[in-house]
Amino acid sequence: xxxxxxxxxxxxxxxxxxxxxxxxxxxxxxxxxxxxxxxxxxxxxxxxxxxxxxxxxxxxxxxxxxxxxxxxxxxxxxxxxxxxxxxxxxxxxxxxxxxxxxxxxxxxxxxxxxxxxxxxxxxxxxxxxxxxxxxxxxxxxxxxxxxxxxxxxxxxxxxxxxxxxxxxxxxxxxxxxxxxxxxxxxxxxxxxxxxxxxxxxxxxxxxxxxxxxxxxxxxxxxxxxxxxxxxxxxxxxxxxxxxxxxxxxxxxxxxxxxxxxxxxxxxxxxxxxxxxxxxxxxxxxxxxxxxxxxxxxxxxxxxxxxxxxxxxxxxxxxxxxxxxxxxxxxxxxxxxxxxxxxxxxxxxxxxxxxxxxxxxxxxxxxxxxxxxxxxxxxxxxxxxxxxxxxxxxxxxxxxxxxxxxxxxxxxxxxxxxxxxxxxxxxxxx
Amino acid sequence: xxxxxxxxxxxxxxxxxxxxxxxxxxxxxxxxxxxxxxxxxxxxxxxxxxxxxxxxxxxxxxxxxxxxxxxxxxxxxxxxxxxxxxxxxxxxxxxxxxxxxxxxxxxxxxxxxxxxxxxxxxxxxxxxxxxxxxxxxxxxxxxxxxxxxxxxxxxxxxxxxxxxxxxxxxxxxxxxxxxxxxxxxxxxxxxxxxxxxxxxxxxxxxxxxxxxxxxxxxxxxxxxxxxxxxxxxxxxxxxxxxxxxxxxxxxxxxxxxxxxxxxxxxxxxxxxxxxxxxxxxxxxxxxxxxxxxxxxxxxxxxxxxxxxxxxxxxxxxxxxxxxxxxxxxxxxxxxxxxxxxxxxxxxxxxxxxxxxxxxxxxxxxxxxxxxxxxxxxxxxxxxxxxxxxxxxxxxxxxxxxxxxxxxxxxxxxxxxxxxxxxxxxxxxx
Numbered sequence: 001x002x003x004x005x006x007x008x009x010x011x012x013x014x015x016x017x018x019x020x021x022x023x024x025x026x027x028x029x030x031x032x033x034x035x036x037x038x039x040x041x042x043x044x045x046x047x048x049x050x051x052x053x054x055x056x057x058x059x060x061x062x063x064x065x066x067x068x069x070x071x072x073x074x075x076x077x078x079x080x081x082x083x084x085x086x087x088x089x090x091x092x093x094x095x096x097x098x099x100x101x102x103x104x105x106x107x108x109x110x111x112x113x114x115x116x117x118x119x120x121x122x123x124x125x126x127x128x129x130x131x132x133x134x135x136x137x138x139x140x141x142x143x144x145x146x147x148x149x150x151x152x153x154x155x156x157x158x159x160x161x162x163x164x165x166x167x168x169x170x171x172x173x174x175x176x177x178x179x180x181x182x183x184x185x186x187x188x189x190x191x192x193x194x195x196x197x198x199x200x201x202x203x204x205x206x207x208x209x210x211x212x213x214x215x216x217x218x219x220x221x222x223x224x225x226x227x228x229x230x231x232x233x234x235x236x237x238x239x240x241x242x243x244x245x246x247x248x249x250x251x252x253x254x255x256x257x258x259x260x261x262x263x264x265x266x267x268x269x270x271x272x273x274x275x276x277x278x279x280x281x282x283x284x285x286x287x288x289x290x291x292x293x294x295x296x297x298x299x300x301x302x303x304x305x306x307x308x309x310x311x312x313x314x315x316x317x318x319x320x321x322x323x324x325x326x327x328x329x330x331x332x333x334x335x336x337x338x339x340x341x342x343x344x345x346x347x348x349x350x351x352x353x354x355x356x357x358x359x360x361x362x363x364x365x366x367x368x369x370x371x372x373x374x375x376x377x378x379x380x381x382x383x384x385x386x387x388x389x390x391x392x393x394x395x396x397x398x399x400x401x402x403x404x405x406x407x408x409x410x411x412x413x414x415x416x417x418x419x420x421x422x423x424x425x426x427x428x429x
Numbered sequence: 430x431x432x433x434x435x436x437x438x439x440x441x442x443x444x445x446x447x448x449x450x451x452x453x454x455x456x457x458x459x460x461x462x463x464x465x466x467x468x469x470x471x472x473x474x475x476x477x478x479x480x481x482x483x484x485x486x487x488x489x490x491x492x493x494x495x496x497x498x499x500x501x502x503x504x505x506x507x508x509x510x511x512x513x514x515x516x517x518x519x520x521x522x523x524x525x526x527x528x529x530x531x532x533x534x535x536x537x538x539x540x541x542x543x544x545x546x547x548x549x550x551x552x553x554x555x556x557x558x559x560x561x562x563x564x565x566x567x568x569x570x571x572x573x574x575x576x577x578x579x580x581x582x583x584x585x586x587x588x589x590x591x592x593x594x595x596x597x598x599x600x601x602x603x604x605x606x607x608x609x610x611x612x613x614x615x616x617x618x619x620x621x622x623x624x625x626x627x628x629x630x631x632x633x634x635x636x637x638x639x640x641x642x643x644x645x646x647x648x649x650x651x652x653x654x655x656x657x658x659x660x661x662x663x664x665x666x667x668x669x670x671x672x673x674x675x676x677x678x679x680x681x682x683x684x685x686x687x688x689x690x691x692x693x694x695x696x697x698x699x700x701x702x703x704x705x706x707x708x709x710x711x712x713x714x715x716x717x718x719x720x721x722x723x724x725x726x727x728x729x730x731x732x733x734x735x736x737x738x739x740x741x742x743x744x745x746x747x748x749x750x751x752x753x754x755x756x757x758x759x760x761x762x763x764x765x766x767x768x769x770x771x772x773x774x775x776x777x778x779x780x781x782x783x784x785x786x787x788x789x790x791x792x793x794x795x796x797x798x799x800x801x802x803x804x805x806x807x808x809x810x811x812x813x814x815x816x817x818x819x820x821x822x823x824x825x826x827x828x829x830x831x832x833x834x835x836x837x838x839x840x841x842x843x844x845x846x847x848x849x850x851x852x853x854x855x856x857x858x
Binding site: 077078080081082084085088091092095096098100101103105106109111113116117118119130131132133134166202203217220221222224225226229244246247250251253254256257258284287288289290294335338339340341342343344345346347348349350351352353354355356357358359360361362370371372373374375376378380384385386387388389390391392393395396399401402403405406407409410411412413414415416417418419421422425 | 506507509510511513514517520521524525527529530532534535538540542545546547548559560561562563595631632646649650651653654655658673675676679680682683685686687713716717718719723764767768769770771772773774775776777778779780781782783784785786787788789790791799800801802803804805807809813814815816817818819820821822824825828830831832834835836838839840841842843844845846847848850851854
């Protein structure tokens, strides 16, 4: 890994730049495919599934038989691990249910919020080399706790038309209503626009390859809500002289093995730790089955030696990492000054893996600097807060002068009328 | 207004269809302008301001002198109204601060969330016929309560280069840091991309014309966060035989006067109320200064007579209105079944105007059916929730078997390593 010592502040933005990935051409093609799905529905979806997923299915839905079979195919050991992870995620997300305020702002004017689950949500789980059953838990468990009525899941089938049993087991465990064997742009289009055998949903969650990401970007916000804008995964590790270089290296590599466009940064004020961590990373890299991906990723990863902890914190907040691991003696003092990050791991015994799987926090987090404005997925992501106001005759009398003056000054006379009429007729009703 | 009696359920979706407004051509031109602003910064912004806002400004920022002058130009009456509105909005949004949970999911594994303000936010306030100082309060008051460090405001200047004094007064009252005389696509581009004399922000709030809306849609989510996807304003009124037809008509017209593409629906099980409300609407319409706009809007507004309250509630949830006014005898029984709406007004004395200005609830709300998945602007909109996990040696020992099994099954060996190394070395550190 490249070690950069004491860079000037003017260079920081350049040094922490992420690998760019916005592809105008890709977005344009995705826009066309989504438009086609919107227009032709099921017919288009079947065609694209044949073309991109390389499977011909009449019925995309996973049957009850397939689900039962999956439950027999995975080991008891993995089942138990999934159950423990589910339990921890459930405990942490259940605690996020809120008592919402009921406030009388003026006598007779009572305002409150109500947390209401999003009725229909869709979860996307990528296919490919590894079955991401942990993401199934991270999305379905809070959806169920929130009370979403319909929780559907789309995931691309293997070439033989099957889905990895661990995904099916996790989905059943976490309360997914229906599972569909479909991936890519066509899955996002089906969930966003309806009109096919796959139910339309109001919000789509989950990671994906560049096609899925682009489809969520195009449909997101306009035709359907999405969880988060997506980007490659990333970690920043803050470590001082007390850190164990082997632990630090294993954390950097955990990120690097996600894929060639992942990024890992080590921020430290110890030159010695920087050198040791670089050596350890090189050593551990050799042992990894995904060595090739990790090597690619390490090319745009960096070790930065900075003058002091204040500089380290400033740089971390500028980078706004998805994951931030703080392996320092005084990690609480550091943590208090963090204002931009997705999920933060504290102490020498808190690897990112803990949050990726089973500590209880969510692993669907803002990447690409979006932690400056976005939260990771949490219970809020599956609910809306509807506001209510109940106003009595006394209440409207108390509000009327303010409302009438404001409406008049905004030239909205019907708005004023709606108040004046009520005041005039308050005695009659 | 058109009265439709007892439509079949199959017709509902068609009847409540909103006026379409997605303009592919517009989006493409906006994309080009934003790209140009991103590339050329200040130079491009000055050019577009000259072209679109029709003003040549060297310095977009409102001076201290202009601010002081504004405070002298508006009446004490309006100042007082703005202060009362601000106070009510502050009380309701302050109450939304949460105690966040701190949970030990397993012994030695402690997880929590921290609410952190978004550091830099930008508010957009449209220009045009009416000065929307109420929207200044609705956005700046919660931003200040959340603790946002930099709250900037952009609004297009009048042809003489001035800003309406009520906007300047409201902005100062509500804690806006800096105000810029710039509107349209160029304002959104300046706030999204930086590199000009207008500060870059992490999230953009506020309504606008179709150019602003398109610019927020294009930049939103990818390059900057935005408050909500936008659409024309709308109301649904649920009324029964106990409702006052004049009140109902004034509520429908309050919506209609917003603009030609606004939509108002009346849902009732009383044919008599339907007829009376239609007559009252026609009568009150004649008195309105904005009669022409309201007339346009009423063309795609409708009165629907349905068989019973159950049907009314089903249709209201299908429509998912931005504003929902419930003027029925048993409004609490109705309100409990509402799952899709932005803001709900309860009783015969709760006109939409109350929430538009001063009841305390926010008036920046999801339109166009987005209430199915989105909340209106509230304190949450100005903060992120960062998750933390602190894990001790005991904690990692308790988690290790689960983490190792899950990582292995997802083929993520570095993830497993990060745990195994810590367990092996737990004694040594």
